[in-house]
Structures are given as C-alpha cells and as structure tokens.
Amino acid sequence: MLTVDDDDFWADMVPLEINGLPAMQESVMVVGFPTGGDNVCVTKGVVSRIDRSTYSHGRTTLLAIQVDAAINSGNSGGPVILGDHVVGIAFQCLTSGENIGYIIPVPVINHFLEDLERHGGKYTGFCELGVSWQSLENEGMREVLDMPKGLTGVYITKTEPLFDASRQLMAGDVLTHFNGVEIADDGTFLFREAVRINFGHLVSQAFNGEVAMLKVWRNGQHVELSVQLSTPHQLVPVHSHDLKPHYYIYGGLVFTPLTCWYLRSVYGTDWSCKAPIKLVEKAFAASKRDTQEEVVVLSKVLAHDINSGYQDTGNIQVMKVNGVRVVNLAHLAHLVSTCTDKFVRFDLEWNKVSTLVVRHAGVTR
Numbered sequence: 123m124l125t126v127d128d129d130d131f132w133a134d135m136v137p138l139e140i141n142g143l144p145a146m147q148e149s150v151m152v153v154g155f156p157t158g159g160d161n162v163c164v165t166k167g168v169v170s171r172i173d174r175s176t177y178s179h180g181r182t183t184l185l186a187i188q189v190d191a192a193i194n195s196g197n198s199g200g201p202v203i204l205g206d207h208v209v210g211i212a213f214q215c216l217t218s219g220e221n222i223g224y225i226i227p228v229p230v231i232n233h234f235l236e237d238l239e240r241h242g243g244k245y246t247g248f249c250e251l252g253v254s255w256q257s258l259e260n261e262g263m264r265e266v267l268d269m270p271k272g273l274t275g276v277y278i279t280k281t282e283p284l285f286d287a288s289r290q291l292m293a294g295d296v297l298t299h300f301n302g303v304e305i306a307d308d309g310t311f312l313f314r315e316a317v318r319i320n321f322g323h324l325v326s327q328a329f330n331g332e333v334a335m336l337k338v339w340r341n342g343q344h345v346e347l348s349v350q351l352s353t354p355h356q357l358v359p360v361h362s363h364d365l366k367p368h369y370y371i372y373g374g375l376v377f378t379p380l381t382c383w384y385l386r387s388v389y390g391t392d393w394s395c396k397a398p399i400k401l402v403e404k405a406f407a408a409s410k411r412d413t414q415e416e417v418v419v420l421s422k423v424l425a426h427d428i429n430s431g432y433q434d435t436g437n438i439q440v441m442k443v444n445g446v447r448v449v450n451l452a453h454l455a456h457l458v459s460t461c462t463d464k465f466v467r468f469d470l471e472w473n474k475v476s477t478l479v480v481r482h483a484g485v486t487r
Contacts, residue, residue, distance in 0.1 A: 123238065139207045143227055144169045144187065146317070152191045152212050152223070154200025167191025167221070172313070174320045175224060178214050181360045181382070181406065182248060185323050186224045193223030233327060240329060247353035248326040251334075252285025252409075253278050258296065258307040267296060268342050274298065274307045275339060276321075282409045286350040291338065298344075299337035300324045325351060357408035358382060358417055370455045373480040374424040375432075375468070377440060379451050380404065380417035388437065398437060400471055416450035420470065428480060435470075442469035 126132070144150055152165045171188035189202070193215045202210040202225045210225035237246055255276040258264055263277070275298035281288035291297070298304070300321055303311050310318040328334060328351045336347045362381045370377045378384065382405055385393040394402055404417050422436045423429050440448050443457040444467050458466055465479050 123243070138201065138203070140209075140231060141207055141228055142204065142209050143172075143229070143314075144204050144209050146170070146172065148204065150189060150191065150209060150225075151203045152189070152193060152197060152200060152225070153203065154193075154197035154212060156192075156194040156196035158194075163197075165191045165193075167223070172227075172317050172319070174323055177226075181356075182354075183320075183322065184230050184248060184326055185227055185319070186230075187227050189223050189225060190221040191223055192221065193225075197223075229327065233329075237329065246330045249328045249330060249332070249351040250285070250322070250354050251325045251349070251351065252282040252287040253291060253297075254280040255297065255309065257309055264307075267339065269296065269339055273339060275305050276307070276309045278338075282355070283411055284355045284409065284413065285352060290347045290349045291336070292340075294340075295345075296339035297336060298339055299335075301334050355410040355413070357410050357415060358405040368451055369421075370451055370458075371424070372458050372466070374426040374429045375480065376421045376424065377418055377451060377454055378421045380419050380439070384419075384421075400439065401437065404439075412449070414450055414453075418448050418451050418454050420468070439471040440468055441471055443467070445469075 146169055148169050149166060150169065152167065154163055155161075156163050167190040169187055170190055173186065173188070174183050175186035175188075176183050177186070187202075187210055193212050197212045198214070200212045201208045202212055208228075210227050211231065212223065212225050214224050216222035216224075233248065234245070238244070255278050258267075258269075258275060258277050267277070269275075273296075275296040278291055278293055278295040278297060280293060281291055300311075301324060303321070303324055305311055305321045306318070309320055311321050311324065313319045313323070325334070330353050331350060333348050333350050336349055338345050338347060359379075359381045362383050367378060367381075367384065380401060382393075385397050385401065385405060389396040394406070397405075401417075401419070408417075418440045420435060420438050420440055423432045423434075425433050440454060442448060443454055444461060444463065446457055448454045448457070467479050
C-alpha cells in the first residue's frame with residue numbers, strides 16, 4: 123500500500139467511494155496516464171462481459187469485468203468510474219483483440235483490502251479449493267454415477283496434497299454445492315440475473331483458514347463436508363520481484379530455483395511461448411507436494427575442463443543428486459556438500475541429457 127507522508131496533500135480532496143458492480147452494457151469511464159502524452163486521459167466504454175479471467179501479473183483467475191474502453195500501457199491502476207463512485211481498477215487488455223480491456227471489480231478490491239487489514243498489512247492471497255474437476259454435462263456420465271434427476275455438480279478428478287480438501291474429498295466425488303450454492307454441470311453458479319460464472323469465485327471470496335461447507339454425491343449418497351480453505355501452494359513462485367535470487371555453483375554448474383521472474387529474465391516477456399515446455403507447464407499448472415518443495419534448474423554451465431561437454435546444457439530441471447530426489451536448492455547443496463563419493467551425479471529432466479557426472483575431489487564450491 124502506498125501513501126503520501128505530507129498530510130497537506132489530502133487537504134480539500136473529496137474521496138470517491140468504492141462500491142457497486144456495473145450491469146451489462148452500462149457505461150463507465152477509465153481514467154489514467156497511458157502512453158502518448160503527459161496529461162490525464164479519460165476514455166469511455168460499456169461493460170461487455172462479467173466473468174472470471176486470468177490476471178496476467180499474478181497468474182490468478184479471479185472475477186474481472188470486460189469493457190470496450192481503450193486500456194493501454196500506463197492505464198493500469200487507474201480508477202474506473204460510474205457516476206460518482208469507483209467500480210473498478212483498470213489493469214490489462216487483450217492485445218490480440220480490439221477494444222478488449224479488463225478492470226478489477228469491487229469484490230476483488232475489497233477482498234484485497236480486508237486481507238491486508240486482517241493480517242496486519244500483509245497480503246496472503248485468494249483461496250482455492252485445491253481440486254481438479256471436469257464437467258458433468260454428459261448424460262451418460264451422470265447415469266454411471268447414479269445421480270438423481272435434477273442433481274447437478276462437477277466430477278472431482280484430483281485433489282492437491284497440501285490442501286485440506288485432499289483429506290475430505292476424493293477422486294470420483296461429485297461436488298454439488300459450495301456453502302449452500304448450487305453448482306451446475308458446467309461448474310458455474312448463478313452470479314446475478316442472466317450471468318453465470320465459475321464456482322471458483324465463491325472460493326476466492328473466502329479468506330485463508332476459513333471453513334466452507336460442501337455437499338457431495340458419493341457412492342449413491344449425499345454427504346456433507348467441512349473443508350478449510352487456503353491460498354495456493356504454487357510450485358513456481360509468481361511474486362518474487364522483491365526477492366534476491368539464490369544460486370549454488372558447483373564445478374561450474376549454476377543451480378537456481380525456478381521462478382516466473384527467472385523465466386522472464388531469460389526468455390523475455392513472452393516466456394510462456396519461448397521457454398522449455400516442461401518449465402512452462404510447472405510454472406502454470408504445478409502445485410507443491412510438500413511445503414519446502416522447489417523446482418531447481420541447472421541454469422548454465424561455466425566452461426571448465428571438469429565440465430567439458432556440458433557447456434550447451436542449461437535451463438533444465440535437476441531431478442536427483444546421486445539417486446536422491448531434489449526437494450529444493452538447499453537440499454541439493456546439502457546432497458553435494460555431504461557427498462563422499464568420487465563423483466557427484468546429477469539426473470536431469472528430458473532424455474536428451476539424462477545425467478551429468480562431475481568429479482567430486484578438488485572442486486571449489
């Protein structure tokens with residue numbers, strides 16, 4: 123949170139209230155300082171869609187409002203005004219389309235502010251349930267599950283181990299209700315009149331540690347469960363821009379934890395299209411199996427006689443050291459430093475380079 127130290131700055135200012143959710147086709151104004159000039163810029167557009175969308179800066183899917191007002195570089199953070207109050211904050215646009223901009227709506231803003239208030243100014247994030255699911259729009263699938271006529275829900279295919287849901291839900295359950303709200307076969311719920319959105323919005327509005335009541339269809343019976351919600355346990359950190367990177371160098375091999383900022387620094391802003399597919403997959407879809415887990419990559423090889431032949435190897439995950447699965451960078455360093463064998467063996471991902479063997483004796487760490 124940013125503020126101004128000089129209290130006189132706020133003199134004679136009339137604050138705008140942040141509230142409300144605009145209706146479809148309602149007109150809004152976007153205020154900001156986009157590229158192309160130094161003065162304030164005001165554009166106008168209408169609300170064309172209310173749905174959950176991926177927030178590009180946080181790799182989080184949350185409620186967003188699509189507008190056809192021009193939102194360009196520099197608009198991010200600017201207020202979106204309806205009448206005499208703020209209904210959102212401009213934050214991104216779809217570069218492959220025309221006049222497709224997105225604003226952060228009031229429910230997301232209020233959740234963020236309350237999160238800070240609850241945790242002494244610390245941002246903890248938006249909750250997830252920790253499950254993977256598929257729709258039940260296929261009639262044959264519902265019949266196999268012996269679901270009564272009129273009962274709707276989604277089919278649970280997987281639970282993430284660090285979430286409480288893994289101890290309550292199981293693959294094969296049909297999640298039918300979340301806190302009393304009915305979930306449709308396509309995973310949506312009635313958000314407001316004529317607007318249905320993914321039920322993940324219900325989860326995201328809870329706070330870390332809160333308990334949700336779920337109703338599931340299991341083995342031909344209704345079962346009610348209480349599940350403690352928590353924020354995501356992402357395997358590859360997104361918010362690491364204010365942290366210094368960590369490295370471990372051994373025998374000219376440079377190891378570092380994988381982060382989104384690392385991928386960006388190596389492959390540019392469109393790293394999701396240029397980085398190795400295995401690393402991109404982990405960045406977007408992987409969750410931790412335990413709280414200390416990291417993806418450790420061999421970043422590059424500094425040329426030396428001892429690593430001759432490995433100089434073209436880089437940006438590949440280290441899977442094992444001397445046959446032991448690598449948990450994180452500190453664990454890798456421990457495995458290497460405590461090795462008493464003549465050689466240290468690094469097993470890497472992909473079949474192209476399966477192992478690296480570096481002579482252990484006489485190597486400076």
